[in-house]
Amino acid sequence: MAGEHYFTAEPGTPEQERTVNFQAAGREFALLASSGVFSGQRLDPGTAVLLRKAPLPGPRGGVYLDLGCGYGPISMVLATASETAQVYSVDVNTRAVELVRTNARRLGLAGRVHPGRPDEVPDDVVFDEIWSNPPIRVGKAEVHELLGRWLPRLAPGGTAWLVVARNLGADSLQAWLASTGWAVERYAAQKGYRVLRVTAG
Ligand SMILES: C[S@@+](CC[C@H](N)C(=O)[O-])C[C@H]1O[C@@H](n2cnc3c(N)ncnc32)[C@H](O)[C@@H]1O
Numbered sequence: 001m002a003g004e005h006y007f008t009a010e011p012g013t014p015e016q017e018r019t020v021n022f023q024a025a026g027r028e029f030a031l032l033a034s035s036g037v038f039s040g041q042r043l044d045p046g047t048a049v050l051l052r053k054a055p056l057p058g059p060r061g062g063v064y065l066d067l068g069c070g071y072g073p074i075s076m077v078l079a080t081a082s083e084t085a086q087v088y089s090v091d092v093n094t095r096a097v098e099l100v101r102t103n104a105r106r107l108g109l110a111g112r113v114h115p116g117r118p119d120e121v122p123d124d125v126v127f128d129e130i131w132s133n134p135p136i137r138v139g140k141a142e143v144h145e146l147l148g149r150w151l152p153r154l155a156p157g158g159t160a161w162l163v164v165a166r167n168l169g170a171d172s173l174q175a176w177l178a179s180t181g182w183a184v185e186r187y188a189a190q191k192g193y194r195v196l197r198v199t200a201g
Contacts, residue, residue: 009092024051024077031103033071037096038135040071046193047073047133050163053188053195054131057082062128065090067150069115072100074131079109088125089115118149126153130160130198136168144176151182151198160198161187170194 016035021028022043033040039047056077057064061084066075069089079087087109089100097115104113114121130150134143151160164170166189174196177184187197 010094015095020071020073022048022073024048024073025056025081027080029073029076029080031071031073031076032099032106034095034099037093037099038068038070043073044070044133045191046163046165049188049190049193050074050131050133050161050195051077053190054161054163054197057085057129059083061085063125063155064088065121065127065130065132065150065153067130067132067146068135069100070096070133072096072103072113072115074133075100075113075115076103076107076109078131079104079113080107085112087113088121088127089113090118090121091115092117126155126158128155128158130154130158132160133163136164136173140169140172143173147177148180154200156200158199160196162196162198163193164196166192166194170196 013036018033020031020033020043061082064078064085064087066089069075069091072089075087075089079085091097100115104110164173174184181201183199183201185197186194188195
């Protein structure tokens with residue numbers, strides 16, 4: 001991926017497919033990933049902390065947003081954890097979006113996982129929960145813009161679960177969120193990652 005970032009819209013690197021194996025929510029996942037997508041060789045350790053520490057959906061389900069979904073590990077875990085969850089999986093990386101489509105189909109989740117680019121999410125959908133390992137490396141202003149765009153689409157009483165590495169500015173992101181009126185709590189910390197719980201202030 002020399003000279004190219006995982007958040008490139010259309011990765012130019014040849015597609016090299018791989019399987020990423022991991023355990024979450026008490027089951028084994030084997031997801032299709034590839035070169036040119038974020039952490040396409042192993043489950044990202046921050047994502048692993050998020051999936052371990054934040055409360056997964058119960059049977060009641062709900063409407064979820066996986067913001068910056070990559071090849072879809074968060075989406076697949078959410079949709080598997082609750083048989084009634086509807087998951088919108090968005091990414092600017094078209095290769096990632098296609099991988100989510102394939103992974104959802106292989107797991108029999110295609111009817112409840114809706115992959116697409118950000119502009120493809122219908123305007124009237126609101127989310128009970130937003131889950132994200134946000135693309136911190138795109139820059140502070142862009143991350144603020146991203147969260148400023150999607151957090152207001154939480155349903156009343158909704159919650160966002162974010163994981164951010166401490167050394168990539170988790171604490172300053174927490175402070176910024178609080179300064180813009182969100183109630184934000186450091187819900188968990190593990191292995192240098194913070195899990196932030198964000199609700200309407
Ligand atoms: C840190 S990665 C997490 C990927 C995946 N959720 C995982 O845990 O492996 C962040 C993702 O956000 C995507 N991204 C970057 N800018 C974005 C934007 N403006 N809207 C949506 N996704 C974006 C990147 O392409 C990348 O896949």
